[in-house]
Amino acid sequence: MKMDIATVNALPYEDFVDILGNVVEKCPIITAAVWSGRPFLSLAALEAAISEFIDALPESGKEGILRCHPDLAGRDLQSGSLTRESREEQAGSGMGALNSGEASRMARLNQEYKERFGFPFVICARMHDKENILRELSARCQNERAVERARGIEEVKKICHLRLQSLVLTDNML
Numbered sequence: 001m002k003m004d005i006a007t008v009n010a011l012p013y014e015d016f017v018d019i020l021g022n023v024v025e026k027c028p029i030i031t032a033a034v035w036s037g038r039p040f041l042s043l044a045a046l047e048a049a050i051s052e053f054i055d056a057l058p059e060s061g062k063e064g065i066l067r068c069h070p071d072l073a074g075r076d077l078q079s080g081s082l083t084r085e086s087r088e089e090q091a092g093s094g095m096g097a098l099n100s101g102e103a104s105r106m107a108r109l110n111q112e113y114k115e116r117f118g119f120p121f122v123i124c125a126r127m128h129d130k131e132n133i134l135r136e137l138s139a140r141c142q143n144e145r146a147v148e149r150a151r152g153i154e155e156v157k158k159i160c161h162l163r164l165q166s167l168v169l170t171d172n173m174l
């Protein structure tokens with residue numbers, strides 16, 4: 001059941017982090033930090049607080065967020081150790097159903113990307129299908145590091161937007 005923003009605002013930090021701690025993949029510290037900004041007037045205000053926290057990090061912190069993301073169709077998917085959110089997102093975009101050619105292309109390009117940039121390729125899987133993801137991965141391997149750091153963070157925010165929407169009603173209050 002989705003909560004309204006008043007319910008979110010009333011949560012003690014333990015529950016706030018339990019429920020919303022993975023809106024940025026494996027980065028509950030972000031959720032825990034923005035709890036201080038309650039009460040949020042709307043879901044959009046909560047999302048903005050998360051976004052501002054991320055933007056205020058040094059570049060190393062932004063890269064750290066990217067490094068907390070599992071590869072698409074990578075070893076965590078193979079071993080069944082993805083977070084629930086990531087598993088659903090990857091399944092929805094066909095990452096669990098690649099043919100052998102697509103799987104080896106994905107593995108090779110993910111590796112190339114990581115070697116070039118030192119962080120993984122991140123894209124909002126819910127907004128793409130597998131052909132699209134492979135095309136983007138291949139194209140983005142050609143970018144500069146700073147461009148990719150910023151692109152990856154944009155994608156983190158899109159993923160966060162959709163995860164928040166699945167947990168919190170969008171109505172305003174107060």
Ligand SMILES: NC(=O)N[C@H]1NC(=O)NC1=O
Nearest residue numbers: 072086089122123124125
């Ligand atoms: N690497 C990467 O993009 N991972 C992710 N993307 C997404 O939508 N969910 C993820 O876990």
